[in-house]
Amino acid sequence: MKIKPTPLKDCYVIEPAIVADERGYFYEKFNEKKFEELTGLNGHFVQDNISKSSYGVLRGIHLQKGEHAQAKLVSCLEGRVFDVAVDLREDSPTFGQWFGIELSDENKLQLYVPRGFGHGFSVLSESAIFAYKCDNYYNNGSEGGILWKDIELNIDWKLPAEAIILSEKDKNLPKFSERNF
Template identity: 80%
Template sequence: MKIKDTPLNDCYIIESTIFEDERGYFYEKFNEQKFEQLTGMNGHFVQDNISKSSYGVLRGVHLQKGEHAQAKLVSCLEGKVWDVAVDLRKNSPTFGKWFGIELTPENKLQLYVPRGFGHGFSVLSETAIFSYKCDNFYEKDSEGSVIYNDKDLNIDWKLPEDKIILSEKDMALPAFAEHNF
């Protein structure tokens, strides 16, 4: 397992070592001990979530706040997604910055999104199955969010605007400037 820095503090790309032969491939997707040694971050996850979406679906930008904040380890099991992490930690030197990465089953990359970050993804393939491990349990009353097309964040979702599909909830999210993170 290799850990690669992103431009955002404490947000990492995880690259697994792949062993391939005529039978197929094998790789260790995650190792808590190695992750903690390489990053100094807690790698203990308590909840796994899977979503399936079609082309143009955009989910985000979401986070859990306070004692229910969640770090996430995300990957794409089928299809292709553009995954985005936004640093919403007020005291961070990368506060208000975002990072995006294409995740596919072929590249087998994962993104570690720490607590205090917003997260979202857009589906670039016909369909996609997306996986995220969380280090804390979901709590509805701790939800936070920022509208996907916030002018201050200026996130590139890699989709034409007229192809973006949002939930009703995601259409009505507040702007970045409206928050007191």
């Protein structure tokens, strides 16, 4: 497993070592001990979530606030997504910056999104199965978010505007300048 820093503080891309032959492949998806040794961060996860979405679905930008904040380790098990992490930690040198990466069943990359970040993804393939490990339990009352098309953040979701499919909740999230995180 290789861990590569992103331009955002404490946010990492994880690239697995894949062993493949004519039978298929094997790789270690996550190793808590290696992750902690290589990053100095806690890699203990308590909840796993999976979502399935169609082409054009955009989920985000979401976060859990306060004592229910969550770090996430995200991956795409089937299909392709454009995954985005936004640093919302006001004391961070990368506050207000975002990083995006394509995650797919082919590249098998993962993104570690630390606590205090917003997160979202758009589906680039016909459908996608998306997985995320969380280091804290979900709490409905601690939800927060930022509008996906916030002008200040100016995220390119890699989809034509007419293809984007949003939930009602995501259509009505506040702008970055109206901080609710």
